[in-house]
Amino acid sequence: DTAVSQTPKYLVTQMGNDKSIKCEQNLGHDTMYWYKQDSKKFLKIMFSYNNKELIINETVPNRFSPKSPDKAHLNLHINSLELGDSAVYFCASSHVTSGGSYNEQFFGPGTRLTVL
Amino acid sequence: DAKTTQPTSMDCAEGRAANLPCNHSTISGNEYVYWYRQIHSQGPQYIIHGLKNNETNEMASLIITEDRKSSTLILPHATLRDTAVYYCIVKKTSGSRLTFGEGTQLTVNP
Numbered sequence: 001d002t003a004v005s006q007t008p009k010y011l012v013t014q015m016g017n018d019k020s021i022k023c024e025q026n027l028g029h030d031t032m033y034w035y036k037q038d039s040k041k042f043l044k045i046m047f048s049y050n051n052k053e054l055i056i057n058e059t060v061p062n063r064f065s066p067k068s069p070d071k072a073h074l075n076l077h078i079n080s081l082e083l084g085d086s087a088v089y090f091c092a093s094s095h096v097t098s099g100g101s102y103n104e105q106f107f108g109p110g111t112r113l114t115v116l
Numbered sequence: 117d118a119k120t121t122q123p124t125s126m127d128c129a130e131g132r133a134a135n136l137p138c139n140h141s142t143i144s145g146n147e148y149v150y151w152y153r154q155i156h157s158q159g160p161q162y163i164i165h166g167l168k169n170n171e172t173n174e175m176a177s178l179i180i181t182e183d184r185k186s187s188t189l190i191l192p193h194a195t196l197r198d199t200a201v202y203y204c205i206v207k208k209t210s211g212s213r214l215t216f217g218e219g220t221q222l223t224v225n226p
Contacts, residue, residue, distance in 0.1 A: 031212055043216040056213060090159050101209035107159030
């Protein structure tokens, strides 16, 4: 069983379009994340949700809007796509202990977004 | 979170131990050392973490110096499938954020 899954795996679209990437985890975790890996391979966190509440919101254009319908899902919607949005987007999840410690993160396989 | 410094790249012969160093001289007392790796075209994968004692699991061993300013990840018998970028990350367990640096590209050669 796939622990953290993302759809689609590849996404090719035109500038100006709106697109969504979906993420689901079946690990029972309460915290989920979105990371962006650009062409230079730097991995940077974008957002984090804990129990459907936004807890990390990095300096990301507001064209990017995460949505968490439930603890197992964290989707990323991107409006008005730009060339610079081309990257690989990774979803991840982790468990938070009762003491407030974040356990290791499990990553999905990534979604390669290409904006033409 | 404390900054880490790792070599850009390393090579290792298949079957030999791979020792990946990491400097974290500004680490604070409640920060842990985490190691993740990213095999080409895959998502990052957790390997191991520790505070001050040496740690071992089925994937690797983590050796942290007594002053905690540096650590070494050891893959005891490297295989071709261990070729990946290895990231050393320092963070508190109370922090959810992982801050990835450039990592070390480990190439295991036949």
